[in-house]
Amino acid sequence: MASQPPARSYPRVSDKPGPDRSDPLISARPLAEYRAMFELSDADLAGHILDCPGGGASFAAEVRELGGTVTSVDPAYGRGADDLGPHVVDEVDRGNQYVRDNLGIYDWSWFTDPECHRRMRLGGARRFAADYAAHPDRYLSGALPALAFEDRRFDLVLSSHLLFTYGDRLDLDFHLAAARELARVSAGEVRLYPLVTIDSRPYGPLDELRRRLAAAGIASEERKVPYVFQLGADRCLALSGP
Numbered sequence: 441m442a443s444q445p446p447a448r449s450y451p452r453v454s455d456k457p458g459p460d461r462s463d464p465l466i467s468a469r470p471l472a473e474y475r476a477m478f479e480l481s482d483a484d485l486a487g488h489i490l491d492c493p494g495g496g497a498s499f500a501a502e503v504r505e506l507g508g509t510v511t512s513v514d515p516a517y518g519r520g521a522d523d524l525g526p527h528v529v530d531e532v533d534r535g536n537q538y539v540r541d542n543l544g545i546y547d548w549s550w551f552t553d554p555e556c557h558r559r560m561r562l563g564g565a566r567r568f569a570a571d572y573a574a575h576p577d578r579y580l581s582g583a584l585p586a587l588a589f590e591d592r593r594f595d596l597v598l599s600s601h602l603l604f605t606y607g608d609r610l611d612l613d614f615h616l617a618a619a620r621e622l623a624r625v626s627a628g629e630v631r632l633y634p635l636v637t638i639d640s641r642p643y644g645p646l647d648e649l650r651r652r653l654a655a656a657g658i659a660s661e662e663r664k665v666p667y668v669f670q671l672g673a674d675r676c677l678a679l680s681g682p
C-alpha cells in the first residue's frame with residue numbers, strides 16, 4: 441500500500457516574533473471600519489457572512505443587532521469569556537501604544553489622532569466582550585488554513601489583518617492554502633484586507649499569490665476601498681471561484 445505524504449504543518453502566527461510585539465494582536469474593529477475596509481453594502485450585510493479571523497471585533501455583534509447573520513472564527517475562541525473578554529480590552533492599549541510609537545506609518549484621516557483610535561477600538565472591544573460572554577455559541581474556535589465547514593456555506597467571507605499583515609512570519613504556502621480554504625467555503629466572494637504587512641510595507645509575493653490562485657481557478661481583483669489607516673492600505677483583494 442502506498443504511504444501517505446506527511447501532512448503539511450504551517451507556522452503559527454506567533455512562531456516568529458515581529459519587530460513590534462511578540463504575539464499577534466487580538467484587535468477589536470467595529471462595524472464602521474469593516475464596512476469601509478471591505479466596502480460592504482447593505483446587500484452584503486444581508487447574507488450569511490464568515491468573519492475569519494474575528495478576533496475581538498464587534499463587527500459580528502453589531503451586524504446581528506441589525507438583523508444580520510455572522511459566524512466568527514478565531515483560534516482565540518477556545519478561551520473562556522472571563523479570560524478573553526478582559527484580554528481583548530487590554531489589547532486595545534497594546535495596539536494603541538504601537539500606533540503612538542509609529543505615528544509616521546499611519547494616515548490620520550480615519551482616526552483624527554491616537555486618542556480617537558484608542559476610543560473607537562475600546563468601544564469595539566467592550567461590545568465584543570459583552571457579546572462573547574452572552575452568546576459564546578456564536579464564536580467558533582478554528583484556525584486557517586483548515587475550516588470545519590462544508591463547501592460554499594457562506595454568502596460572503598471576510599478576512600482582515602491576518603493574511604499579509606503577518607507576511608513576515610506566515611509564508612506564501614500558508615497564504616495560498618488559507619485563501620483557497622476561504623474561497624472553498626464561500627458561495628460568493630472572499631474579501632481580504634489589508635494588502636500590506638504590519639509595518640505598512642506592500643506584501644511582496646502578492647502577484648505570485650494571485651498567479652497561483654488563478655491557476656487553482658480563483659479569480660482575484662484589487663479594489664480601492666474608502667478606508668486607509670496604515671499608509672498605502674487603501675485596497676482590498678476580492679476573490680471569486682472556483
Ligand SMILES: C[S@@+](CC[C@H](N)C(=O)[O-])C[C@H]1O[C@@H](n2cnc3c(N)ncnc32)[C@H](O)[C@@H]1O
Nearest residue numbers: 453466467468469493494495497583584600601
Ligand atoms: C489582528 S487580529 C484581527 C481581528 C479582526 N479581523 C479585526 O480586524 O479586528 C488577528 C487575529 O488572527 C487570529 N489568528 C492567528 N492565527 C490564526 C489562524 N491560523 N487562523 C485564523 N485566525 C488566526 C488571532 O487570534 C487574532 O485574533
